[in-house]
Amino acid sequence: MNNLTLGAVKVGDTIPDFSYDVTATTVAFGAIATRDIRPMHHDKDFAQNRNGVKDIFLNTPNLAHWFERYVTDWTGPKGRPGRMKFRMKGSVFCGDTMVFKGTVTDVSTDDKGCGWVTVDVRVDVENATMTSCEARFAVPTGGSDNPWARKGDDWQP
Amino acid sequence: MSDLPGIVESWIGQRRHEEDGEFDVERGFVLTGCSSVENGNPLYWDEKVANEISGGWIAPPTMISVWCRPHFWAPYRDEEGLALRTHFDLKERLDCPEAIMSADELIFYEPVRMGERVKQYQILQSVTGPKTTKLGTGRFWNIQVGYENMKGDLLVREEIAGFGYKKEG
Numbered sequence: 001m002n003n004l005t006l007g008a009v010k011v012g013d014t015i016p017d018f019s020y021d022v023t024a025t026t027v028a029f030g031a032i033a034t035r036d037i038r039p040m041h042h043d044k045d046f047a048q049n050r051n052g053v054k055d056i057f058l059n060t061p062n063l064a065h066w067f068e069r070y071v072t073d074w075t076g077p078k079g080r081p082g083r084m085k086f087r088m089k090g091s092v093f094c095g096d097t098m099v100f101k102g103t104v105t106d107v108s109t110d111d112k113g114c115g116w117v118t119v120d121v122r123v124d125v126e127n128a129t130m131t132s133c134e135a136r137f138a139v140p141t142g143g144s145d146n147p148w149a150r151k152g153d154d155w156q157p
Numbered sequence: 158m159s160d161l162p163g164i165v166e167s168w169i170g171q172r173r174h175e176e177d178g179e180f181d182v183e184r185g186f187v188l189t190g191c192s193s194v195e196n197g198n199p200l201y202w203d204e205k206v207a208n209e210i211s212g213g214w215i216a217p218p219t220m221i222s223v224w225c226r227p228h229f230w231a232p233y234r235d236e237e238g239l240a241l242r243t244h245f246d247l248k249e250r251l252d253c254p255e256a257i258m259s260a261d262e263l264i265f266y267e268p269v270r271m272g273e274r275v276k277q278y279q280i281l282q283s284v285t286g287p288k289t290t291k292l293g294t295g296r297f298w299n300i301q302v303g304y305e306n307m308k309g310d311l312l313v314r315e316e317i318a319g320f321g322y323k324k325e326g
Contacts, residue, residue, distance in 0.1 A: 001199060026193075033186075033193035034222065036240075037229040060258060062193060064219040069196035077200040077210055081218045085262040148211045148268065157264050 002076035006107065006115035006141045015074045015102035015119065022058065024094045030062030044094075057091035067121055067133050070100040075117075075139050080147040082116065082136040082157030090130040092123060099124045102135075112154045115141040161284055165250050168281045174242045175278040178224045179231070182273045186223060187216045215268040221304050221313040224275035243279040243300050244319055251284075253295045253321030260318040266311045273306045282316075295322025 020026075024044075031041035036059045039046035047056045058066075064084065072079050092098050106118035117139055122132040136157065138147035159166055191201050196217065199206040207214050216224075227238025239245050248256050269275065282299040302315040 029193045033190045034220070035226045035229075060261060061219070061222045064261075064263065065190060065194045065196065065217060068217055068219040069191075069194045069198070072196070072198050077198050077206055081263075081265045083262065083264045084219070085260070087260050088258060146210060151267065155266065157266065 002074065003078060004075045004139050005143070005145075006109070006117070006139050009104055009107050009117050009139070011104055011107055013104040015070070015100075015104075015121075018070055018073070018100040020098050020100075022092055022094055022096045022098055024056065027056045027058055027094050030065075031059050034059060034061040034065075036061065053091065053093070055094040057093045060086070060088065063092065063123070063131060066098075066100070066123070067131075067135065070102065070121060071119060071135050071137055074102070075137055078140050078146055078148065080138045080150075082138055084136070085134045087132045088130075089132070090125075090128065092125060092130050096125045098130070105134075109141065110156055112150070112156060113141065114147060114150060114154070114156065115139050115145070160286060162250055165247065165281075165284060168243070168246070169283065170280065172278045172280055176225065176227075176276065178275045178277075179228055180224075180274075182216055182224050182269055182271055182275065184214055184271055187214070187220065187271075190217060190220045190223065211268055214271045216271075218265045218269070218313065219263065221263070221269065221275070221315070224269065224273075225277040225304065241279070241300070241302070241317070243281055244298075244317075244321075247281070247284070247296075247298055247319075248321050251296055251321055252323070254323060255293065255295075256319055256321040257292070258317060258319050259297075260316075262316040264314045264316075266313065267306070269306070269312055275304055275306060275312065277302055277304050279303075288320075290320065290322070292320070293322035293324045295320055 028042045041059050102119045102121040119135045122129045226240045280301045285297045300317045304313040
């Protein structure tokens with residue numbers, strides 16, 4: 001189990017790439033798991049003939065969970081999301097291989113002593129970015145620190 | 158002077174669609190969400206880890222919309238339940254049959270815990286004048302969604318940017 005601490009991170013560090021082959025099951029299961037029954041996420045005929053796209057595609061809430069999972073695989077369970085800002089440029093379709101990539105752009109400690117890392121994350125398909133995400137996660141400043149224990153004024157996402 | 162319909166103008170800055178989620182946050186659905194993205198974070202699978210780190214079971218923060226999305230069908234509703242109703246209101250009132258989301262920011266506050274009921278509200282923040290892009294002619298809009306638990310603790314604030322449009326031709 002990873003347990004990333006602030007001192008182990010520096011600007012420019014990269015998170016190992018994560019590649020995943022997206023199937024119809026990936027898309028439909030992701031839609032069901034986010035309770036999204038809109039047809040473009042399970043009905044290929046609708047996606048092609050109504051939306052004019054090549055196939056069914058991942059929905060945004062499920063894609064957000066893929067991003068969270070990618071970052072917390074790196075930080076370990078004490079990594080706590082503060083904010084995630086997504087820019088959608090294209091869709092991830094059934095049949096695509098999506099590749100998550102991440103680079104650390106900032107490492108800091110706020111005035112409450114909370115340690116923060118900012119990571120530029122993106123999901124690429126065939127080297128084109130479909131969605132980018134600026135992810136700000138709190139990580140422990142030391143072995144006994146736990147960002148999840150912060151509340152009220154001590155948590156400034 | 159704004160060229161927006163008066164009804165749309167009146168929505169800007171106002172809390173609308175304040176609604177309670179239709180079921181409690183529960184672990185079965187958390188695990189379904191984690192399974193869908195193969196999220197093996199022990200915070201969601203190992204009770205000892207959850208107790209030590211987050212003081213008990215919590216939900217992945219990015220799952221927030223799950224707890225407020227209306228059931229697709231329910232016996233007490235005559236029409237399909239819609240998430241983010243402000244977005245659909247704008248499509249209708251501004252005659253924009255098509256729409257895309259171009260940006261979405263999630264800011265996470267208190268963790269979402271099992272057994273909570275999540276409520277939400279939506280605030281239309283801005284709507285631009287007509288713009289033409291490669292998709293068609295329409296308007297950009299920004300909507301804020303606030304998610305709270307029944308104690309009134311802020312859980313997540315979401316800022317969504319959309320573009321509603323008509324295809325050319």
